[in-house]
Amino acid sequence: SQQGEEDPQALSIQEGENATMNCSYKTSINNLQWYRQNSGRGLVHLILIRSNEREKHSGRLRVTLDTSKKSSSLLITASRAADTASYFCATDGYDYKLSFGAGTTVTVRA
Amino acid sequence: GAGVSQSPSNKVTEKGKDVELRCDPISGHTALYWYRQSLGQGLEFLIYFQGNSAPDKSGLPSDRFSAERTGGSVSTLTIQRTQQEDSAVYLCASSLESANTGELFFGEGSRLTVL
Numbered sequence: 001s002q003q004g005e006e007d008p009q010a011l012s013i014q015e016g017e018n019a020t021m022n023c024s025y026k027t028s029i030n031n032l033q034w035y036r037q038n039s040g041r042g043l044v045h046l047i048l049i050r051s052n053e054r055e056k057h058s059g060r061l062r063v064t065l066d067t068s069k070k071s072s073s074l075l076i077t078a079s080r081a082a083d084t085a086s087y088f089c090a091t092d093g094y095d096y097k098l099s100f101g102a103g104t105t106v107t108v109r110a
Numbered sequence: 111g112a113g114v115s116q117s118p119s120n121k122v123t124e125k126g127k128d129v130e131l132r133c134d135p136i137s138g139h140t141a142l143y144w145y146r147q148s149l150g151q152g153l154e155f156l157i158y159f160q161g162n163s164a165p166d167k168s169g170l171p172s173d174r175f176s177a178e179r180t181g182g183s184v185s186t187l188t189i190q191r192t193q194q195e196d197s198a199v200y201l202c203a204s205s206l207e208s209a210n211t212g213e214l215f216f217g218e219g220s221r222l223t224v225l
Contacts, residue, residue, distance in 0.1 A: 033213060042114075042201065043153075045213035088152065096165065097143065098214060100153035 004032075004089040004101035012107045019076040021104040023089030024069075030092045032065055034074050037086045037103070046074075046087075079108045112136075114217035116202050122223045123192055131187045131220045135204030142185050143214060144177060145201045153201065159185060192224045 007022045023032070031050045035043040049056045049065045049072065056063045062075040076083055086105045090098040115134040123129050135142050144156040155169040159179045170176070174192075179185040189196055199221045203214035 035216075041199070042216040042218040043203075043214075045215070048213060090153075096141070096160065097155050097158050099155065100145070102152040 004091050004099060006087070006089055006101045006104040008104060009102070010105045010107070012109065013079055014109050015079060015081060017079055019079050019083070019106050019108075021074050021087055021106070023072045023074070023101060025072075025089075025091045026070065027091075027093050029067075032063075032072050033090045033092070033098065034061075034063060034072075035088045035090060035100075037088065038084075043088065076106075079106075081108050081110050084108045114202055114204050114215050116200075116217035116220050118220055119218060120221045120223075122225065124225050125194060126191055128188065128190045129192055129222060131189075131200050131202075131222070133185045133187070133202030133204075133217060135183065135185070135202070136215055137183075139204035139206055139215070140182065141205040141207060142179060143203045143205070144185070144187050145203065146171075146198045147201060147219070148198045156187070156200075189222075192222075194224050197222055197224045 004023045004025045013019050029051055031048055033048045034046040036046055037043045047058045047063050049063050060077045065072045084107050086103040088100050088103045090100045092098055117132045142159040145153040146156055147153050157164055157167050157177050161182045162179050174190045177187045199219040201219045203216045205214050
């Protein structure tokens with residue numbers, strides 16, 4: 001079953017704008033990861049945030065984690081056309097597997 | 111190889127036929143995962159290998175699905191008597207230890223179409 005649920009399902013923004021998407025999950029986690037998928041094929045890891053961390057940055061990406069609300073957000077700043085993709089959050093519930101949400105589809109318009 | 115390699119990249123088969131999907135993980139990665147992704151959906155966990163053993167096969171949808179991993183490296187996912195609902199992209203991923211400790215590296219997937 002899917003642990004993480006992304007919101008919104010789809011997002012359309014203008015190039016240069018920021019994109020924010022959220023992930024909610026149900027059970028306690030060890031870490032939460034964000035992945036990007038282009039063209040419905042392989043996923044690429046973006047960032048990992050551990051349960052004892054609240055915020056993490058990587059380039060134009062900013063991830064927050066609120067374990068009390070069981071939620072995370074991914075912010076992409078100054079978006080580019082190349083950021084057009086589906087974004088998934090994945091949670092590790094202290095076991096060996098990652099559970100993925102259904103994803104947020106982001107379209108960046110030139 | 112440099113990344114996770116999956117073959118075939120595309121497979122079209124007739125209902126009732128058996129198919130075999132192959133995954134070659136990154137060298138040295140002990141953990142290997144199979145996921146399934148239906149059109150426009152998230153990833154459905156199928157099975158996890160730590161070395162050659164699969165501690166949890168509960169994600170396999172039915173007894174028509176089986177997987178093995180030999181030599182702690184290559185894995186094959188076999189679907190017997192394929193059904194139309196098996197049509198999906200099958201994704202393989204490997205990790206240095208397990209998802210507890212770090213990221214998964216995904217292959218490009220095998221797109222299965224059952225006619």
